[in-house]
Structure formats: structure tokens, C-alpha cells
Amino acid sequence: xxxxxxxxxxxxxxxxxxxxxxxxxxHSHTMWGYSKAANALSDIDLEGMxxxxxxxxxxxxxxxxxxxxxxNDDGSxxxxxxxxxxxxxxxxVTDAGEPRKVPIHCPYAIGFDVRPLRAVR
Ligand SMILES: [Zn+2]
Numbered sequence: 001x002x003x004x005x006x007x008x009x010x011x012x013x014x015x016x017x018x019x020x021x022x023x024x025x026x027h028s029h030t031m032w033g034y035s036k037a038a039n040a041l042s043d044i045d046l047e048g049m050x051x052x053x054x055x056x057x058x059x060x061x062x063x064x065x066x067x068x069x070x071x072n073d074d075g076s077x078x079x080x081x082x083x084x085x086x087x088x089x090x091x092x093v094t095d096a097g098e099p100r101k102v103p104i105h106c107p108y109a110i111g112f113d114v115r116p117l118r119a120v121r
Contacts, residue, residue, distance in 0.1 A: 004048050026056035037061050039076070039087050041099050049093040054102065059087040069110040073117050075103035077110070 007025065014020050027045075029037040037059040041049075049055055062084065069079030078087040090102045103116045 004044070007048060022053065024054035024056070026058060028058040028060050030060045031062060039089055041091060046093070046097065046099060049091070049097075049099070051093055051095050053092070055091045055093075056104075057089045057091065059089070061085045071104070071110070071114065071116045075101045075116070077104045077106055079109070 010025075011022055014022055029039070031037050039057065039059040041055075041057060045055075045057070063080045063082070064085070065080075067078075067080050067085070069077065071077055072087075074089070076087055076089040078085065080086070088104055088106075090104050091099045092102050093099050105116050107114070
């Protein structure tokens with residue numbers, strides 16, 4: 001879940017720093033009891049998303065077993081740390097407000113020799 005009021009506050013703050021501009025943001029979804037974190041955007045997440053920006057959603061769950069970091073066929077990136085499983089999914093939004101996943105390419109996470117899989121929309 002994101003917080004539109006906090007988002008607006010940050011945008012106002014950044015507007016006062018001329019050499020910076022907003023290119024998007026990120027937020028996390030976490031577990032709720034035994035319910036796994038959602039990797040999809042909520043309706044509230046979609047509010048305030050603007051075309052040309054990129055929005056990263058981080059799904060955080062307890063780690064059940066160790067898995068290595070990898071690109072997934074929907075363009076997301078996932079893997080485990082000592083205690084958690086993370087899935088990072090990047091979204092853009094069309095002019096009509098429809099969310100689209102875009103592939104994450106992060107060689108620092110999984111190595112420069114690994115190619116992202118082709119992204120599925
Ligand atoms: Zn959210």
C-alpha cells in the first residue's frame with residue numbers, strides 16, 4: 001500500500017531542489033499474518049501514477065528456503081536474503097492509466113553475464 005499524502009509531500013520537497021526531478025518511486029508490500037505479500041498494484045497504488053515515471057514494487061515475505069537471485073519471466077527480479085524473500089517488479093502506466101510491467105535489469109544483483117528474460121506484458 002502506498003501513501004498518496006506522503007508522496008505529494010515528497011514531490012513538493014523535491015520541487016525545491018532544481019537539479020532533481022522525480023522519475024518514479026518505490027514502495028513495499030509485506031506479509032499480513034500468514035498472507036503472502038501481493039506483487040500486484042493496489043487500486044490506491046494506481047492513483048497518482050503518471051506516464052513516463054517508473055514505479056518499483058517490492059514484495060517482502062518471510063524466507064521459507066534459500067533461493068538464488070534471478071530474473072522472472074514477467075520481468076521482475078527475486079531472491080532471498082538471510083530472513084526474507086524479495087520480489088521487485090517495475091511498472092509504468094499508459095496514458096489511459098493501465099499498468100504495464102517493465103523488465104528490471106540489475107547486474108549488480110545477479111551478475112553481468114545474466115541476461116533478463118524477455119518481458120511479458
Ligand atoms: Zn502498494
